[in-house]
Amino acid sequence: MKELFLNVRENTTLIKGVTKIKLYNANLPEFTPGQFINLSAGSFDGLLLRRPISVFKYDAENKIFEIVFEVKGKGTAFLSRLKGGDLPGTVFLGNGFSLDQNVKRVALVGGGLGCPPLYSVIERYKGRGVKFYTYLGFSSQSKAILLDDFGKVSERLKVATDDGSYGEKGYITDVLKKDIDIIKPDVILACGPTPMFKALKALKLSIPTYISMEARMGCGIGACSVCACATISGNKRVCADGPVFNIKEVIL
Amino acid sequence: MIHNPLSVNLCNIELKNPVITASGTFACGFEYGKLYDISKLGAISVKGITREKREGNPSPRIAETYGGILNSVGLQNPGVEIFAKNLLPYLETQKIPVIANIAGDTEQDYCYLAERLSNTSVAMIELNISCPNVKEGGMAFGVKPDSVYKITKAVRKYCKKPLMVKLSPNVADIAENAIAAEKGGANAISLINTIKGMAVNAETRRPILKNITGGLSGPAIKPIALRMVWEASRAVKIPIVGMGGIMTATDAVEFMLCGATAVQVGTANLTNPLNASMIIDELRRYVDKNKLKSISDIRGQLITE
Ligand SMILES: Cc1cc2nc3c(=O)[nH]c(=O)nc-3n(C[C@H](O)[C@H](O)[C@H](O)COP(=O)(O)OP(=O)(O)OC[C@H]3O[C@@H](n4cnc5c(N)ncnc54)[C@H](O)[C@@H]3O)c2cc1C
Ligand SMILES: Cc1cc2nc3c(=O)[nH]c(=O)nc-3n(C[C@H](O)[C@H](O)[C@H](O)COP(=O)(O)O)c2cc1C
Ligand code: FES
Numbered sequence: 001m002k003e004l005f006l007n008v009r010e011n012t013t014l015i016k017g018v019t020k021i022k023l024y025n026a027n028l029p030e031f032t033p034g035q036f037i038n039l040s041a042g043s044f045d046g047l048l049l050r051r052p053i054s055v056f057k058y059d060a061e062n063k064i065f066e067i068v069f070e071v072k073g074k075g076t077a078f079l080s081r082l083k084g085g086d087l088p089g090t091v092f093l094g095n096g097f098s099l100d101q102n103v104k105r106v107a108l109v110g111g112g113l114g115c116p117p118l119y120s121v122i123e124r125y126k127g128r129g130v131k132f133y134t135y136l137g138f139s140s141q142s143k144a145i146l147l148d149d150f151g152k153v154s155e156r157l158k159v160a161t162d163d164g165s166y167g168e169k170g171y172i173t174d175v176l177k178k179d180i181d182i183i184k185p186d187v188i189l190a191c192g193p194t195p196m197f198k199a200l201k202a203l204k205l206s207i208p209t210y211i212s213m214e215a216r217m218g219c220g221i222g223a224c225s226v227c228a229c230a231t232i233s234g235n236k237r238v239c240a241d242g243p244v245f246n247i248k249e250v251i252l
Numbered sequence: 253m254i255h256n257p258l259s260v261n262l263c264n265i266e267l268k269n270p271v272i273t274a275s276g277t278f279a280c281g282f283e284y285g286k287l288y289d290i291s292k293l294g295a296i297s298v299k300g301i302t303r304e305k306r307e308g309n310p311s312p313r314i315a316e317t318y319g320g321i322l323n324s325v326g327l328q329n330p331g332v333e334i335f336a337k338n339l340l341p342y343l344e345t346q347k348i349p350v351i352a353n354i355a356g357d358t359e360q361d362y363c364y365l366a367e368r369l370s371n372t373s374v375a376m377i378e379l380n381i382s383c384p385n386v387k388e389g390g391m392a393f394g395v396k397p398d399s400v401y402k403i404t405k406a407v408r409k410y411c412k413k414p415l416m417v418k419l420s421p422n423v424a425d426i427a428e429n430a431i432a433a434e435k436g437g438a439n440a441i442s443l444i445n446t447i448k449g450m451a452v453n454a455e456t457r458r459p460i461l462k463n464i465t466g467g468l469s470g471p472a473i474k475p476i477a478l479r480m481v482w483e484a485s486r487a488v489k490i491p492i493v494g495m496g497g498i499m500t501a502t503d504a505v506e507f508m509l510c511g512a513t514a515v516q517v518g519t520a521n522l523t524n525p526l527n528a529s530m531i532i533d534e535l536r537r538y539v540d541k542n543k544l545k546s547i548s549d550i551r552g553q554l555i556t557e
Contacts (some may be wrong), residue, residue, distance in 0.1 A: 003287050003526055040524070046319035048470050048523045088524060090287070216312040218323070218522040221287075223279035225299070225328045226314040228307075235307045235328060240283070 038220030111192020137172030274518030320472030404436025485511025
């Protein structure tokens with residue numbers, strides 16, 4: 001964990017309202033896939049809190065990583081306009097996803113802006129002979145992102161949209177269910193909105209499943225206790241005990 | 253020994269500088285210790301400690317408002333025994349004065365905690381009778397001057413360490429409450445705790461905090477905090493620790509001019525985890541630039557005529 005000035009190297013609009021930014025610092029610390037950063041959103045408009053954003057791609061050699069985020073309010077609107085300059089941020093935070101040696105087949109389940117961090121898992125484990133089966137859900141074709149990126153590195157990529165405008169119509173979790181006996185994953189990793197996690201839990205699969213949770217945050221480093229997530233063993237801090245939890249543990 | 257112009261004396265405790273991290277924003281320092289050497293801090297006021305473990309309120313527990321934040325954590329903490337056994341030893345290795353912030357539902361809870369923690373290495377006890385986020389106790393003890401007096405007096409008997417009473421800003425007359433704490437036997441006063449407030453999402457028509465209301469902190473409350481420190485400092489003789497929206501050394505100096513002996517930094521830690529450390533560095537530049545022998549020389553030096 002380090003507090004660094006992150007240099008904005010590139011800003012791309014992926015689709016309307018979704019931005020990809022490349023950030024550089026010569027002293028980036030070690031990174032575990034699924035970790036996030038707590039990024040300053042400037043001090044204009046009286047903003048005091050940082051914005052937690054997941055890492056999409058991490059390039060250790062060039063000390064660059066990428067984030068993909070949707071413009072929601074003032075903070076992300078500010079970030080989406082950045083073309084250069086330095087921004088303070090704490091990197092890299094949380095536990096992230098880690099795969100056991102014996103895991104060879106992984107199902108990834110992403111919903112909307114929950115998709116980006118799943119890519120960092122493929123990036124890390126692809127070269128170690130792990131196969132990835134990717135299932136991404138969006139509200140509509142116009143909201144679909146990163147399909148090319150995931151398509152290139154997944155054994156199989158399936159997409160579902162709520163309105164049926166692209167891929168299959170309906171929940172991505174139902175698409176996963178239909179495929180589960182064919183892809184036979186050793187583990188399922190998911191990131192997306194809570195309703196998606198509920199649907200995933202409702203499938204009652206016997207496969208170990210890990211989900212990346214969201215919560216409004218303060219410090220992002222485990223010190224202020226604001227980011228509580230209710231679990232069967234009491235409140236846990238999403239920023240420090242998570243954001244990745246076993247789905248069995250979380251009270252959704 | 254080299255003269256340290258930043259050192260201040262708070263209830264006979266020598267602080268390296270007047271910057272204390274505020275309760276609830278710094279846990280027990282361990283996390284921040286990964287980012288900088290926390291032994292440079294004047295002191296640490298730890299997260300509110302209760303007798304038993306508490307889970308706090310449901311999420312969301314934080315909202316951002318203009319120049320401020322609202323929190324409704326509700327005193328989540330592992331309880332006094334875990335604090336004493338597992339958390340305090342880390343702070344002991346850091347060699348910084350520890351201020352134990354305590355809270356309870358009843359007068360007995362406060363007395364018990366003060367007595368229990370008096371038998372540990374903590375330097376000072378901060379009586380939190382000003383938390384706006386719990387139903388029982390908390391702020392209820394801190395609103396009326398009579399109850400401030402009563403609880404301070406009761407705890408005083410069990411507390412063998414310097415006792416600092418943390419006052420709530422959600423009161424009619426801060427000076428009266430400060431006097432009540434002093435009469436009850438407080439050795440110092442800290443203020444302000446958060447101001448009760450709320451935030452609403454116009455689109456969903458729902459409050460942002462699950463608890464509906466929360467405590468406002470950050471620069472938005474600084475003018476109120478300064479005014480209260482000023483009024484309290486004129487009403488009592490015991491030292492005052494000021495806080496509320498301190499983001500820079502300039503803010504800290506303003507509080508000292510209004511009468512504070514030391515300051516606490518809370519929300520600023522969330523805005524940038526290095527802020528408390530940077531405030532100390534800036535204060536050093538301030539004393540150099542103004543050729544002060546001691547930072548304490550500015551205490552209460554507000555010019556009003
Ligand atoms: C661990 C983690 C990883 C995330 N990764 C991504 C990502 O890769 N891409 C992406 O688009 N979004 C991500 N988010 C969500 C992102 O943090 C919010 O969309 C963003 O903070 C909104 O800020 P704003 O100023 O635009 O919105 P506002 O609504 O103006 O923000 C007000 C406050 O609420 C907080 N907030 C609002 N929505 C959320 C939310 N959904 N989760 C947490 N805090 C919120 C903000 O941080 C801020 O403190 C992630 C959230 C978490 C917790
Ligand atoms: C997330 C959070 C948690 C807090 N928890 C406590 C607490 O446990 N006990 C307490 O006395 N004050 C608590 N406070 C209040 C602060 O210690 C401080 O009085 C207040 O935030 C004003 O200072 P600031 O504007 O610098 O944050 C908390 C504040 C925040 C933001
Ligand atoms: S955001 Fe502060 S503990 Fe998680």
